[in-house]
Amino acid sequence: MKDYQAWADEYSKQLATLYDADESKQLFLLAYSFISHKKPLHYALERHMPVADDIANQFLHMLQELQRGRPIQHIIGEADFFGLRFKVNEHTLIPRTETEELVDWIMKEYGNTRDLSILDIGTGSGSIAITLSKHLPHARVEALDISKDAIAVARDNAARLGVQVNFIEADVLEWDSFMQDSQRYTVIVSNPPYITPNEQAQMHINVLQYEPHSALFVEEHNPLLFYNVAADLAKKHMEHQGALFFEINQYLGQQTLDLLRKKGFEDVRLRKDLNNVDRMICAKMIF
Ligand SMILES: C[S@@+](CC[C@H](N)C(=O)[O-])C[C@H]1O[C@@H](n2cnc3c(N)ncnc32)[C@H](O)[C@@H]1O
Structure with missing residues (x-):
């Protein structure tokens, strides 16, 4: 079973042709926050914890969408603007x-x-x-x-x-x-x-x-x-x-x-x- 850190590394590796290292990290944190319903900061506390199968499936699905070039805001259906959350499509x-x-x-x-x-x-x-x-x-x-x-x-x-x-x-x-x-x-x-x-x-x-x-x-x-x-x-x-x-x-x-x-x-x-x-x-x- 992979831990969260391993998923973060997987995102960096698989998205390297589309995004630079900082962007991939940001994308992983947004994916983490969306999937786990926790703030991105929380990742630091649980990076070495094992990721349950259903969560791992969601990380994988989102990674595949990102590899197709789909913007994360479209995947999660929302974007931040001036501290407010906007629905986008x-x-x-x-x-x-x-x-x-x-x-x-x-x-x-x-x-x-x-x-x-x-x-x-x-x-x-x-x-x-x-x-x-x-x-x-x-x-x-x-x-x-x-x-x-x-x-x-x-x-x-x-x-x-x-x-x-x-x-x-x-x-x-x-x-x-x-x-x-x-x-x-x-x-x-x-x-x-x-x-x-x-x-x-x-x-x-x-x-x-x-x-x-x-x-x-x-x-x-x-x-x-x-x-x-x-x-x-x-x-x-x-x-x-x-x-x-x-x-x-x-x-x-x-x-x-x-x-x-x-x-x-x-x-x-x-x-x-x-x-x-x-x-x-x-x-x-x-x-
Ligand atoms: C660059 S987007 C800006 C969207 C938004 N204001 C923002 O800043 O995120 C330009 C917008 O202009 C709209 N638009 C394009 N042609 C238009 C037209 N002839 N009359 C009115 N709106 C138009 C598009 O549908 C699009 O939503």
Whole structure:
């Protein structure tokens, strides 16, 4: 009978072609926590304990799924974002740590604003909208996505996390046809699709094969499509003291900045993420 340490070693060995040593260790700890219903820290206490057959079967099954490249968040059906647990599936992007930094920026800039109204464009699992609603309970939050299945997951997440968000199934490219003229938002935020097909070669199999391409990719010849459209929407529907917040393609920082300035936005700020690449933009409009 193997002990837990032996299973950890097995994960490192079998996943070496897909993940580096640290990632494999993290994956094992997540698997351990999910299977044993204990905190990952608990592993240190029982690493030399024998693993019962039914638990061993679960470790093996999860390892086989991981070897296929399936993301652990899809296997366990959940992902952590900003200290909250979100249900995710094949219809939703797995929320990323760089997006937590964008949410943090919004909270620092607008956390104390009264009468706050927020629109999240391309909400996916609802991670941005729900986190903002949870931390800024006075805010009125709306979120839209073109994917009916993503909206269903987002609604479920809002209910589980006990927040009120108005979810709308809609195509942002058609915003002018469904948004009421009088609608105004203080914060308009979006992490839209921004990866060009050329970048696929650098992407991990677990993203390419398992995450929805409609959430990831834009056409090579028009990579800023969603920024262009969201900026036009913001020009009409953003409040005077409001701001537009975008997560961006790390290679298109300057182009996105130029686009926003050309459209008349001012105080346009580009920020790097923890990996030190251009990752987010805040833009305001002086009316
Ligand atoms: C990069 S994902 C972001 C998901 C989530 N906001 C996050 O940060 O984890 C982009 C989202 O935009 C949605 N989307 C793609 N095209 C859209 C469109 N034309 N209108 C509205 N949403 C769209 C996708 O379904 C996807 O959920």
